[in-house]
Amino acid sequence: MAWSPFLLLSLVSLAFSTPLNRRWDDFVEKHSWGAVIPKGWQFHSSPSPDTLIDLRLGLKSARIDELFHHLGQTSDPDHERYGNHLSKEQVEELVAPHTDTVSMVEEWLAHHGYQGSAASPAGDWVTIRLPVKDAERMLSAEYGLYHHPSSKDTVLRTLSYSLPRALLGHVDTVSPTTYFGTFKSMRATSFLMPEVDLDPDAVPPATCDRRITPDCLKTLYDAANYTQQASSRNSLGVAGYLDEFANRADLQTFLRQFVPARTGTNFTTVRVNGGGDDQSIPGVEANLDIQYTVGISAPIPNTYYSTGGSPPFNPDSNTPTNTNEPYLDWLNFILSQSSIPLVFTTSYGDDEQTVPPDYATKVCDLFAQLGARGSSILFSSGDDGVGAGDCTTNDGQNRVQFQPEFPSSCPFVTAVGGTTRTNPEVAVDFSGGSFSNLFARPDYQTAAVTTFLNQLGTTNNGLFKYVFRYIRQTFLTLFISISKTGRAYPDIAAQGTNFQVIVGGKVTSVGGTSASSPTAAAIIALLNDVRLAAGKSSLGFLNPFIYKNGAAFNDITSGNNPGCGTNGFDAGVGWDPVTGMGTPNFAKLRLVV
CATH class of the missing domain: 3.40.50.200 (Peptidase S8/S53 domain)
Incomplete structure (x- = not known):
């Protein structure tokens, strides 16, 4: 798996040498709450543009369907493979992203002057530390600090985010973005x-x-x-x-x-x-x-x-704060x-x-x-x-629903x-x-x-x-x-x-x-x-x-x-x-x- 610091210079060079081959500003919305702040949360303030955030990218696993297939067989008491669980290495092989996915994400990060570091053993999760202003530019998002009065938690989130069209099918999710849940705010x-x-x-x-x-x-x-x-x-x-x-x-x-x-x-x-x-x-x-x-x-x-x-919320802090998700x-x-x-x-x-x-x-x-x-x-x-x-419901229709x-x-x-x-x-x-x-x-x-x-x-x-x-x-x-x-x-x-x-x-x-x-x-x-x-x-x-x-x-x-x-x-x-x-x-x- 890549995500090596030694790749940064070559990737940056690649980004500058092929500026017209990829449209990183052609965005497609990934998820949005619209203009409605999730129930229980209130807008607190806008963060400093230089506030650092640990952005996590959940990359598409190349063979995740094979993992589900194995799991279905090894957990079925009537199957001959029942109980033949996979090893750590076998699971990681199945959930690792495709090399094309890795290359595409590396190219995108390098275009913005960043590199990722693996946040999971299979490389299907990648972390980038960057200022909020750069995260907003890369995700076509607007971050805010939101407060949850009943739990007294304050988090850094956005009501919507998008990805470049070229990354669809390569990046499954980005966090923290639109999920406002924290363990403090959960029931x-x-x-x-x-x-x-x-x-x-x-x-x-x-x-x-x-x-x-x-x-x-x-x-x-x-x-x-x-x-x-x-x-x-x-x-x-x-x-x-x-x-x-x-x-x-x-x-x-x-x-x-x-x-x-x-x-x-x-x-x-x-x-x-x-x-x-x-x-x-x-x-x-x-x-x-x-x-x-x-x-x-x-x-x-x-x-x-x-x-x-x-971590405790500090609006003046320039370190990653309240970006964790359950x-x-x-x-x-x-x-x-x-x-x-x-x-x-x-x-x-x-x-x-x-x-x-x-x-x-x-x-x-x-x-x-x-x-x-x-x-x-x-x-x-x-x-x-x-x-x-x-x-x-929180879809704007306000239906009563279990x-x-x-x-x-x-x-x-x-x-x-x-x-x-x-x-x-x-x-x-x-x-x-x-x-x-x-x-x-x-x-x-x-x-x-x-x-x-x-x-x-x-x-x-x-x-x-x-x-x-x-x-x-x-x-x-x-x-x-x-x-x-x-x-x-x-x-x-x-x-x-x-x-x-x-x-x-x-x-x-x-x-x-x-x-x-x-x-x-x-x-x-x-x-x-x-x-x-x-x-x-x-x-x-x-x-x-x-x-x-x-x-x-x-x-x-x-x-x-x-x-x-x-x-x-x-x-x-x-x-x-x-x-x-x-x-x-x-x-x-x-x-x-």
Whole structure:
């Protein structure tokens, strides 16, 4: 791959020697919000023209369709290649840009006096540091500083950007441009709940309707009597952001109180992009995640990834500021590692309609790369049912429409909804679930979702009919309307209320699908243990396995997920957009892995 500093002089010479061969001022709009600032944001001020920005180019991968083909085969339990995951090098070979793409982008950068540096091991992401005034000229854009009052975040973004026509089909996305999402502005998928007084002598399962502990979850999901056999070859990762730090002292208090046999078990913290590890500031979200992944999966090694990238805003600064976007730093870091955890859990999400399609698709492809390498990627499905607030569209028409969440809507992640109560489990009313307006329904869920839609009939008609499929073409990006054929989520569910978490040495009750995702991830880690002990590979990308083994999940048949002024969807027999295929039954699942 190129992106070498030694190429700069030759590329600059090339640019000056062929000024008429390429029209770098013939622009085609890549994405625009029009004149409407995304909801929740306000224009703050214009940046200094000399403010530096780290511009990232997501280049078109030459053989990305081959990656999807491999992933489809290696994740299909009925295929002879099931479990034969790709190596890091094989994935990088498939997602690397074509040499023509590299040459074209280098020529464009050199024309403006710049060179790029590889920001990903495959070279499909390139970074350029440059003043805002040059970024505006190169992208036919106008950057501004925008403020998000509720999160107090201020970012450098533009309402629209364009690319030279010659680059269409070579550059998939540019960031930061029109995606206003940050982890600070995203809705949290966990929240504090009222404390519950219980009989101190009561034990699971009698206590579990009102207070969830690891013993409750292992009993409920039939994993209480399993003993790990291949822990040294297994691994589980928790993605953390927003200066949320998992506290080691709190973990020991948690284990002593709730999992005494695992007292002394710890986790590893890996810092990404300036992420911290301040043990004096325990995070509710971080502690929830690590206490339940460790509490259920130990002694399987757990790693907490503390990802930074949200520097304090300083309008007078001449250094890159607030140009980070969710997931990119973490994903490119993970993909650069030679060895990665076999399961990941993440608990953040945003309205899909606020994420530009080019950015969402490129990030979704990065999750596919992780799946192809044998990792299972789980995301909480969100805590707003079918949508929060007034649920109006941001396309200028102000239609009321269900609001799916991203990344849960990405077909290469496993979205985890929420349940409550234990005898029986029922869908919790905040469980996020709907149909994507961006990603087409993948084949692995066609049968299950079609059955649900046939039973649904005309209920909620018009609230999730504006569905689109993203079509990649060499020189043009199209959106084709397809009624009710969007990627459906969640895929599975797990408990999501009354989790007992130690924060600052004290018990706190926490709820949300942020509790559901680490719970499910820990169960998947136990299933990987079963496979590894039998000499098999990890489960990897889970969804084809889930939909072909629905009978191994506890079907949740009551409850709903209201939102947008409606009752949302109802949980019922089979898959539904509240609890997916249901909650995991480890005893059944271990027989089919």
